[in-house]
Amino acid sequence: xxxxxxxxxxxxxxxxxxxAYRFRHRHFVDRLKWEALRKPDxxxxxxxxxxxxxxxxxxxxxxxxxxxxxxxxTRPHLQSHVYPEILQGAQAxxxxxxxxxxxxxxxPNKRDGSTGIDRTTxxxxxxxxxxxxxxxxxxxxxxxxxMMMGRILELGWQxxxxxxxxxxxxAPIVSYYAGMSPKTLPKLRATFGISHPLLVIEDRAPAAPxxxxxxxxxx
Amino acid sequence: MLNIRAQAFELIDRLxxxxxxxxxxxxxxxxxxxxxxxxxxMTGLPARPDERLEKYAMVSGWxxxxxxxxxxxxxxHVDPVIRKIRATTMPFMxxxxxxxxxxxxxxxxxxxxxDFGLVVGMTVPIHTVKGFTAGVCFSSRHRLHWNGETRxxxxxxxxYAHARAVELIEARTDAPSKPPVRLSAREVECLRWTAAGxxxxxxxxxxxxxxxxxxxxxQSAAVKLGAVNRIQAVAEAIRHRHII
Numbered sequence: 001x002x003x004x005x006x007x008x009x010x011x012x013x014x015x016x017x018x019x020a021y022r023f024r025h026r027h028f029v030d031r032l033k034w035e036a037l038r039k040p041d042x043x044x045x046x047x048x049x050x051x052x053x054x055x056x057x058x059x060x061x062x063x064x065x066x067x068x069x070x071x072x073x074t075r076p077h078l079q080s081h082v083y084p085e086i087l088q089g090a091q092a093x094x095x096x097x098x099x100x101x102x103x104x105x106x107x108p109n110k111r112d113g114s115t116g117i118d119r120t121t122x123x124x125x126x127x128x129x130x131x132x133x134x135x136x137x138x139x140x141x142x143x144x145x146x147m148m149m150g151r152i153l154e155l156g157w158q159x160x161x162x163x164x165x166x167x168x169x170x171a172p173i174v175s176y177y178a179g180m181s182p183k184t185l186p187k188l189r190a191t192f193g194i195s196h197p198l199l200v201i202e203d204r205a206p207a208a209p210x211x212x213x214x215x216x217x218x219x
Numbered sequence: 220m221l222n223i224r225a226q227a228f229e230l231i232d233r234l235x236x237x238x239x240x241x242x243x244x245x246x247x248x249x250x251x252x253x254x255x256x257x258x259x260x261m262t263g264l265p266a267r268p269d270e271r272l273e274k275y276a277m278v279s280g281w282x283x284x285x286x287x288x289x290x291x292x293x294x295x296h297v298d299p300v301i302r303k304i305r306a307t308t309m310p311f312m313x314x315x316x317x318x319x320x321x322x323x324x325x326x327x328x329x330x331x332x333x334d335f336g337l338v339v340g341m342t343v344p345i346h347t348v349k350g351f352t353a354g355v356c357f358s359s360r361h362r363l364h365w366n367g368e369t370r371x372x373x374x375x376x377x378x379y380a381h382a383r384a385v386e387l388i389e390a391r392t393d394a395p396s397k398p399p400v401r402l403s404a405r406e407v408e409c410l411r412w413t414a415a416g417x418x419x420x421x422x423x424x425x426x427x428x429x430x431x432x433x434x435x436x437x438q439s440a441a442v443k444l445g446a447v448n449r450i451q452a453v454a455e456a457i458r459h460r461h462i463i
Contacts, residue, residue, distance in 0.1 A: 088224075117349060117450050125348075147308045150378040151348045154385070161231065164224055164371035172309055174375070191348065193453030195414040195463060 122192035139179035156187025343377035
């Protein structure tokens, strides 16, 4: 299942968010060695993880298999408050129609390295685009390894570089704006061979205790 | 002072508008003056040792004599630069591509290339979502070294030039002149249910067939579509509009 968690339903998903913070720690600190994010309790959580951020979580067998966090650019976000220097003097676009794509990760054990078109990876890529569509966004502000930029371009986003590739904390990084176009979702669906929406967007009404949540799309 | 970043961004914008691979090669050739390279080359990497380079060469800006020599002698299979493309995700200079001193084939490629005007070079590895590996190379006949900013600019240019080349090649090979793939009604039905997330067993219940039969339909559809697995078969079926 691929679930969107935002200000409307985060209070219902405390346990899953806990798993997501631990998944982030395992991925970014233990696997990718982003030591600046290391936490003694094994939960990778920062000042941006509040009710305003949007989590897109791929859940398989009750465990987190993929994760993306989207931050509103109308509030402090990474390119404005953590490493504006990666922009090398350029101005990144911000506004209500732009969120920042952060902490994108897929459990490497779920990934099929030879083709890259396994279900978990497909859910990761489609989840971001479906979330952006649901939020009515024009596009996303992204900073990533330059290889990811090529992939996002390949997957039908309208990618505009904001700066030349550089390094941050020893790792290659490039800043860009990925605009959504009418071709973005169809291109993603065709690439991964998934014609139906994957992202579960729950009802906004608060759930009665014990009531099952109702997904927007049948699973 | 020339603003490398602005020049790179302008070039990237122009690449998106180019109508053909020939115009893409011409645009890159023109860019050489600005960014300090004499030649460039873009190629996919052969998956097997018996394959020839022509099948994969995407956009060529190599000197003809070097390209034919490189192709005829199968240099793509011994070139240390090609080997390094498979092993890395970041651009590298050719003198950073390692090979054993007693690897005579590799040493020959590296020692001959300067005679054809490829004195120093940089290669940008490309690894696509679908698992395709390619390299975009820039070279100069002068013993210069691009500064960090120019290398970063060439890195971006390579990413966009490759993406545009793939788009143009796909548009050309998808042209209706290719004989259309014919799928049976049952194959289409099984693909449609697979696209909706159903397993072969679930489809067998829905269509009142045996699971074995459903698997057979999906396999024959995959073969016709030139796909290696079920997910790719569905992707190809959508791309060719067999299913929505």
